[in-house]
Amino acid sequence: MRLHKTVVMVGMMGAGKTAVGKELARVLRVPFLDSDEEIVAAAQMSIAEIFDRDGEAFFRARESEVITRLLRGPPGVLSVGGGAYLCPQTRARISAEGVAVWLKADLDLLWSRVRHKGTRPLLKTANPRATLAELLEARAPHYAQADLVVQVMPGYAIADTARAVVAALAERTDVLEGAAR
Numbered sequence: 268m269r270l271h272k273t274v275v276m277v278g279m280m281g282a283g284k285t286a287v288g289k290e291l292a293r294v295l296r297v298p299f300l301d302s303d304e305e306i307v308a309a310a311q312m313s314i315a316e317i318f319d320r321d322g323e324a325f326f327r328a329r330e331s332e333v334i335t336r337l338l339r340g341p342p343g344v345l346s347v348g349g350g351a352y353l354c355p356q357t358r359a360r361i362s363a364e365g366v367a368v369w370l371k372a373d374l375d376l377l378w379s380r381v382r383h384k385g386t387r388p389l390l391k392t393a394n395p396r397a398t399l400a401e402l403l404e405a406r407a408p409h410y411a412q413a414d415l416v417v418q419v420m421p422g423y424a425i426a427d428t429a430r431a432v433v434a435a436l437a438e439r440t441d442v443l444e445g446a447a448r
Contacts, residue, residue, distance in 0.1 A: 269444040270297050270342040273365035274436065275334075277352040277413055279403055280387055281380035282370040283428060287419075288346040290429035295443075298343035302351060305333045314348075323350075331357050338364040349402075350389075353409050362414055366442045368432055369413035374400050376421050415439070 276284035292299035317326050330351050337345055361367045378396050392398040415435045437446035
């Protein structure tokens with residue numbers, strides 16, 4: 268299989284963008300990149316610390332810059348933060364230079380994956396599950412603009428979801444060449 272464009276994993280926190288993205292990169296034999304990791308490395312502080320010190324708007328601007336830089340590199344798999352795809356310019360850039368894959372997961376699955384993690388700055392609220400539900404409702408129309416949608420199923424292993432992404436990509440010969448359909 269030959270990848271022609273970077274595959275950008277988009278979706279909510281807990282959808283599996285990083286885990287599935289790493290497996291997808293392994294299967295496709297391409298590099299895996301994570302925009303959050305790139306930001307943390309450049310800033311020498313956690314995302315939560317960046318949010319606390321500089322605010323969400325500052326973080327989103329840096330995130331957009333990092334995504335632009337990573338899209339200009341060789342084709343690979345890129346995981347982006349849950350809020351990255353909300354920015355119209357970032358969304359347009361991803362679709363122009365790569366292919367966006369929305370890992371679509373329901374609220375119960377997302378909550379089961381994020382409820383014990385204290386590293387989610389947007390969920391530091393009095394009712395984090397309600398906050399997650401509000402975020403999902405607000406973000407879903409943006410994610411629905413992704414080039415491809417892959418449903419994340421509770422019983423699926425990471426490899427199963429990665430295979431579903433490969434199957435979706437196989438329909439786009441401009442993105443992935445030589446995949447079995």
